[in-house]
Amino acid sequence: MTATEAIAVLKRGDAAPLDFVDAAIARIEEVEPDINALPIRFFEEARKAAKAFPSQQHAGADRPGWLAGLPVAVKDYNDVAGQVTTYGSPIFAENKAKASDFTVQTLEESGGIPMAKSNVPEIAGANTFNPVFGATRNPWDLRMTVGGSSGGSAAALAAGEAWLATGNDLGGSLRIPASYCGIVGMRPSVGRVPRGAGLLPFDPLWVEGPMARNVADAALMLDSLAHAHPRDPLSFPAPATPFVEAVRTPKAPRRVAFTPDLNLSQVDPEVADICRTGTQAFVQAGADVEEACPDFSGGLEAFQTLRAVLVASLRGDLLETDRDRVAPEIIWNIEKGQNITADEVLRAERVRAAIFHNVAAFFETFDLLACPTVAVPPYPVEQRFPTHIGGEELTSYIDWMFLTFVITLTGCPAISIPCGTTRSGLPVGLQLIGKPKGDFDLLSAAQVLETELGLAARMPIRPRK
Numbered sequence: 001m002t003a004t005e006a007i008a009v010l011k012r013g014d015a016a017p018l019d020f021v022d023a024a025i026a027r028i029e030e031v032e033p034d035i036n037a038l039p040i041r042f043f044e045e046a047r048k049a050a051k052a053f054p055s056q057q058h059a060g061a062d063r064p065g066w067l068a069g070l071p072v073a074v075k076d077y078n079d080v081a082g083q084v085t086t087y088g089s090p091i092f093a094e095n096k097a098k099a100s101d102f103t104v105q106t107l108e109e110s111g112g113i114p115m116a117k118s119n120v121p122e123i124a125g126a127n128t129f130n131p132v133f134g135a136t137r138n139p140w141d142l143r144m145t146v147g148g149s150s151g152g153s154a155a156a157l158a159a160g161e162a163w164l165a166t167g168n169d170l171g172g173s174l175r176i177p178a179s180y181c182g183i184v185g186m187r188p189s190v191g192r193v194p195r196g197a198g199l200l201p202f203d204p205l206w207v208e209g210p211m212a213r214n215v216a217d218a219a220l221m222l223d224s225l226a227h228a229h230p231r232d233p234l235s236f237p238a239p240a241t242p243f244v245e246a247v248r249t250p251k252a253p254r255r256v257a258f259t260p261d262l263n264l265s266q267v268d269p270e271v272a273d274i275c276r277t278g279t280q281a282f283v284q285a286g287a288d289v290e291e292a293c294p295d296f297s298g299g300l301e302a303f304q305t306l307r308a309v310l311v312a313s314l315r316g317d318l319l320e321t322d323r324d325r326v327a328p329e330i331i332w333n334i335e336k337g338q339n340i341t342a343d344e345v346l347r348a349e350r351v352r353a354a355i356f357h358n359v360a361a362f363f364e365t366f367d368l369l370a371c372p373t374v375a376v377p378p379y380p381v382e383q384r385f386p387t388h389i390g391g392e393e394l395t396s397y398i399d400w401m402f403l404t405f406v407i408t409l410t411g412c413p414a415i416s417i418p419c420g421t422t423r424s425g426l427p428v429g430l431q432l433i434g435k436p437k438g439d440f441d442l443l444s445a446a447q448v449l450e451t452e453l454g455l456a457a458r459m460p461i462r463p464r465k
Contacts, residue, residue: 003070003163003217010068011061017050017069020163021115024071028116028161034142034463037155038073038116038162039133042083046071046115053113064242065223067111073156073165076117077149078103078208079196088122088130091322101196102229103166103208110224118152118165122327123315125149126176126401127385135381138180139463140426144378147176153211154181160460164221167211168195171307172374172404174209178416179373179429183459184218184446185211186415187408189437191236192222194229201233205310205408213459215417215447219243222439239440246440250447252285253367259293260372264300265402266389267375274428275372278419281452282445293369294362298351299406304396305340305348307405312337329384329397352409356436359410363435368445373416373429375400403431413439415446418455 001009009015025043032038053069061068079085079097081104086092099105104114122130128151129135136152138144139159146155150167154177157165167174169187178185186209193208200206210221226238258279260272282289311333318326319334326334362369376386386400387393394400407414412433419430432449434442450456 007068017053021050031159037152040117049113071115072112073162074114075166076120088120102194121148123330145381147180149173151177157183165211168208170206172401175416180378182418182427189413190411191234193225194232194235214456215450216247219443246444247447250444252448253445255366256289256368257292257366258370266392274420278430279370294358302348302351303405308337369433373431
């Protein structure tokens, strides 16, 4: 069942929330030994919540995004009251949350039941392994990575352990695992989903967003999350028309631009070809597709600077208290942020402003920008991160993520949907970028393409050795 189908069953009363909790538990116990996606499990608490779940006369039952008692997976960067939030770090292995964060509170108020937490990289990163719980393996090929940092959530969805899962995205943490696991991950507009008090309140880089097995389920989950919160100054009210309406009556964009590389760096040729072919499916829906791209000059360096400042702001104290327990990549990123000069920050802000205006002007001509989600296909899970794309050597552990992190600078909504597989059978995601605050139209376009490609029915899958 899709999440949409499951919630319809729950709303009709044809099954109870406990039935779905028990079904998810059975699936988790079956596949977890292979993939290690949900290492933190609180099944009895979920069963208790399901048994106590109110009837369909509940006051919120008719609200957009009502989840009706559906169990959900929560990323281990989000707090669930009474459960540990480890961030994948031994420093926080016993860190038990006193209260749920805003994202989880909102899901619970929308009728969701948290039942497990999904594995993450240590502190941050794009390969989901850590010294607390080990590595999460890709259900499509257990030798491969799921990406990160929302890798556990993506793997759990792909393997049928959950219908919906939370994710968050700084440089691609929703979109990269979605691509690598053949599911849907959406980075909403900045402020669309309120963020927790543990983050910098005025930071525009980090967002929370939905992960699901198809576009309709992602739209449903976005409805369950989107609202204004007094503790998040960037958040704004949910739209008058629910996001699920975007997928019920989807409209094809008129003009779609495709770029294989944002004119910035190398992309694996097979990935580029799969995504170019996938984008052409818009033509069958009546859209014009052409190769074009706004100017993202300077975006690589600007994001590296701003990300480093953010990581140092959030986690810089760890180098004073627990340096010997911090991953080398995180040490590098914190120290980079601590040593950034004022001139570098000013230059990065000027570049970010220029990129935004370039993109906004580009969208006066085009309705949608499409490009690969990730420059390389899934790589072996034992490899910490890619070091080359083709013959080009990369200079840092996040260089290969440029297709997602440069889009982060724009603040525009972006979604990764499956568009094909490599010759070796590994999924490839296509990243669709919408106009500023154009989440509704982006979901509509994504639904059109998903229908044309016909790949959503492949989910979920059994882990493949």
